Amino acid sequence: MRTQVGIVGAGPAGLLLAHLLHLAGIESVVLETRSRAYVEERIRAGLLEQGTVDILTEAGVADRLHREGLVHEGLELRFNGEGHRIDLKGLTGKQVTIYGQQEVVKDLIAARLATGQPLHFEVEEVAVHDLESEAPRITWTEGGTAWELRCDIIAGCDGFHGICRPSIPAGLLRAYDRHYPFAWLGILAAAPPASHELIYARHERGFALATMRSTSLARLYLQCAPDEEIAHWSDDRIWSELHARLARRDGIDQVQEGPILQKGITAMRSYVVEPMRHGRLFLAGDAAHIVPPTGAKGMNLAIADIRVLARALEAFFTGRGSEGLDAYSDRALARIWKAQRFSWWMTSMLHRFDGGDPFEHKVQVAELDYVCSSRAGAMTLAENYVGLPLD
Numbered sequence: 001m002r003t004q005v006g007i008v009g010a011g012p013a014g015l016l017l018a019h020l021l022h023l024a025g026i027e028s029v030v031l032e033t034r035s036r037a038y039v040e041e042r043i044r045a046g047l048l049e050q051g052t053v054d055i056l057t058e059a060g061v062a063d064r065l066h067r068e069g070l071v072h073e074g075l076e077l078r079f080n081g082e083g084h085r086i087d088l089k090g091l092t093g094k095q096v097t098i099y100g101q102q103e104v105v106k107d108l109i110a111a112r113l114a115t116g117q118p119l120h121f122e123v124e125e126v127a128v129h130d131l132e133s134e135a136p137r138i139t140w141t142e143g144g145t146a147w148e149l150r151c152d153i154i155a156g157c158d159g160f161h162g163i164c165r166p167s168i169p170a171g172l173l174r175a176y177d178r179h180y181p182f183a184w185l186g187i188l189a190a191a192p193p194a195s196h197e198l199i200y201a202r203h204e205r206g207f208a209l210a211t212m213r214s215t216s217l218a219r220l221y222l223q224c225a226p227d228e229e230i231a232h233w234s235d236d237r238i239w240s241e242l243h244a245r246l247a248r249r250d251g252i253d254q255v256q257e258g259p260i261l262q263k264g265i266t267a268m269r270s271y272v273v274e275p276m277r278h279g280r281l282f283l284a285g286d287a288a289h290i291v292p293p294t295g296a297k298g299m300n301l302a303i304a305d306i307r308v309l310a311r312a313l314e315a316f317f318t319g320r321g322s323e324g325l326d327a328y329s330d331r332a333l334a335r336i337w338k339a340q341r342f343s344w345w346m347t348s349m350l351h352r353f354d355g356g357d358p359f360e361h362k363v364q365v366a367e368l369d370y371v372c373s374s375r376a377g378a379m380t381l382a383e384n385y386v387g388l389p390l391d
């Protein structure tokens with residue numbers, strides 16, 4: 001089998017790349033180890049920057065997003081039991097949209113299938129070869145049969161635990177890594193959201209975030225220990241912790257309970273590899289970098305990488321040279337590091353660090369107070385939160 005671009009991974013990055021390449025008349029084959037049902041149901045991110053919505057709209061895959069997505073023009077920072085609104089729209093002219101990652105994935109899969117172009121689920125033993133040559137290959141097995149795909153380019157969109165990044169010879173990549181001493185416990189509940197906008201709460205018991213998937217589906221997160229076992233968190237314990245951490249000084253309790261439909265723990269880590277390329281293999285999205293979730297940058301960064309990569313590939317395949325491909329890693333990393341900084345900053349400002357150093361606590365509150373009381377401080381948060389301009 002032969003194609004122009006072999007794409008490993010059918011997450012938001014791989015699927016969007018396949019679609020943008022199709023629109024540019026470039027052939028690709030997408031390989032995914034999981035089943036279609038699994039990737040369509042996997043609950044992850046939920047907040048799209050305006051630039052992400054614009055990219056999906058231009059690509060013609062945002063009709064349902066515009067119908068069902070919830071547009072947010074502001075958010076609330078809550079500390080010392082008091083809420084402070086950050087007027088995202090007023091400060092930046094931009095807004096964000098709540099629309100689940102799995103909905104983006106469903107829309108992209110539907111678009112891919114409608115083109116009739118290849119998308120293989122439940123493949124096994126995926127491996128990439130001859131990356132330094134002009135004819136790299138991907139091999140895999142499917143239903144017990146071994147396959148080989150000859151490509152011009154391979155896109156490694158296989159997430160943090162994929163095989164593309166580890167296939168690059170040791171010593172050629174530099175990794176930057178930071179672990180945080182906490183994790184997030186997330187739930188999806190059949191209950192109305194606590195508020196019509198997101199609430200990011202700093203509390204002595206730890207961070208909490210109240211977000212949503214629709215007007216009748218709440219998504220809530222709690223800071224927990226990094227090695228926390230979900231079995232230790234009964235529904236009652238989760239709700240009582242949410243009530244406590246989102247409590248307001250005026251006594252109003254906005255957290256509305258309902259049946260918990262899903263629970264999970266997400267580790268918190270910052271990680272980047274440089275460069276995001278080896279020969280004819282290009283890494284994009286979580287395959288090259290992850291951010292802690294505070295600030296919701298993970299999926300947005302994956303989509304921004306793909307926009308840069310798709311444009312470079314279009315130039316390459318239409319005879320306009322390989323300058324774009326040569327510049328891909330540097331261009332993508334300029335944005336990635338700014339999003340890393342923002343995610344680290346939001347995480348540091350809002351979480352409880354064990355040891356509960358009183359100096360650190362005072363500085364966190366002073367920082368929140370500054371962000372909420374200074375236009376410059378609020379703007380710093382707002383312009384990063386809605387997404388810095390695309391390249």
Ligand code: FAD
Nearest residue numbers: 009011012013033044045158159162285286296297298299
């Ligand atoms: P992925 O979505 O990980 O897609 C990679 C795909 O490659 C997967 O479908 C995987 O099955 C497939 N794959 C893996 N190995 C192979 C292989 N060998 N061969 C073929 N296919 C392979 N971000 C936020 O902004 N906000 C959040 O609230 C948030 N919550 C998260 C919760 C969890 C539990 C996790 C894990 C991540 C969360 N993220 C969040 C991060 C966000 O979901 C990711 O940044 C986003 O999924 C990146 O997209 P991607 O396409 O690069 O990678």
Ligand code: DHB
Nearest residue numbers: 046047211293294295296
């Ligand atoms: C969501 C997740 C985040 O990490 C965040 O900062 C905002 C929203 C969400 O899942 O809706």
